[in-house]
Amino acid sequence: MTQANQKVKEQFNHFLSKKGLKGTLQRNLILDAFLDLDRSTHIDELYLLLRGKHPTIGHATVYRALRLFAAAGVAREINRGDGLTRYEVASGGKRRDYLVCIDCGTVTEFDNSTVEQFQAEVAGSMGFSIQSLKIELRGVCNHCKAQQG
Amino acid sequence: MTQANQKVKEQFNHFLSKKGLKGTLQRNLILDAFLDLDRSTHIDELYLLLRGKHPTIGHATVYRALRLFAAAGVAREINRGDGLTRYEVASGGKRRDYLVCIDCGTVTEFDNSTVEQFQAEVAGSMGFSIQSLKIELRGVCNHCKAQQG
């Protein structure tokens, strides 16, 4: 358990008590698995993962837990347009910047200082308070370009 | 019928004959309705719209026609993460830049020269050939900010 993960768990517990909700074994197990995975995932993946160790945990519980994590601000929903709702740990920034290769399907995350500049400019000119930003670039990655000659 | 729309229809007909597919009454009606609407739409909206004038057109046919339009390059699929697959006329650029207000749900399109600059920089640094670009900013719009005081 990293210190960052410990902090996330505290944040979630604080959210629960603030809302009069209960801390349960299942919620703890699901949150642990979610944090341990440390990458974006979706309900069924997490469900199957947990199912191995804790056969009693149900699909609906995983579903509800992930939504609760999102409501608590410790997780974030991702929609990549593939019909699946993914979740990732929300800590550290609110950006989601992807390069999606239309050839091999690889999804690369990137971080470019231009993004911040871009964000500031749009916010200024449109009078818009930006809360989150999602940029998805689709194209052909270096590797696939090389393969195609 | 604008000249641009006429061109789109020619493009679609060319696609059909190139692929050995058939031009049908339904496909023409659906394409006309889609072009006339002149904004992003989804299957059911278009279906209901057509249904009024041409009660024999079925849901499946609208669905298949829109996918065909996309395959022909005259339409483009849009996924805004709301569970609906939308389509819009593909003519004119490959960008989709949105501002989504998390308060009132309004979706505003924007066009900012910074986008192009940004795109070029990312492509250069990552060795990525960008084909399409989707930017979605979520936040609070001017109007809602004013209402909240």
Add this chain to the structure above:
DNA sequence: GCTGGTTTTGAAAGTTGATTTCGTTTATAG
């Protein structure tokens, strides 16, 4: 520790939009 009221759980059912099936109809080349 109990107890009582509330919340949570898991299995199963329901919902929704997307997609396919299938028998019939239509378009088009020869």
Add this chain to the structure above:
DNA sequence: CTATAAACGAAATCAACTTTCAAAACCAGC
């Protein structure tokens, strides 16, 4: 025309998401 491949529409199916409901777990107050 006629053959045949494609397209049609209604209905069925699919997959992911979401809700229902009775039983179980939680926890604040005794």
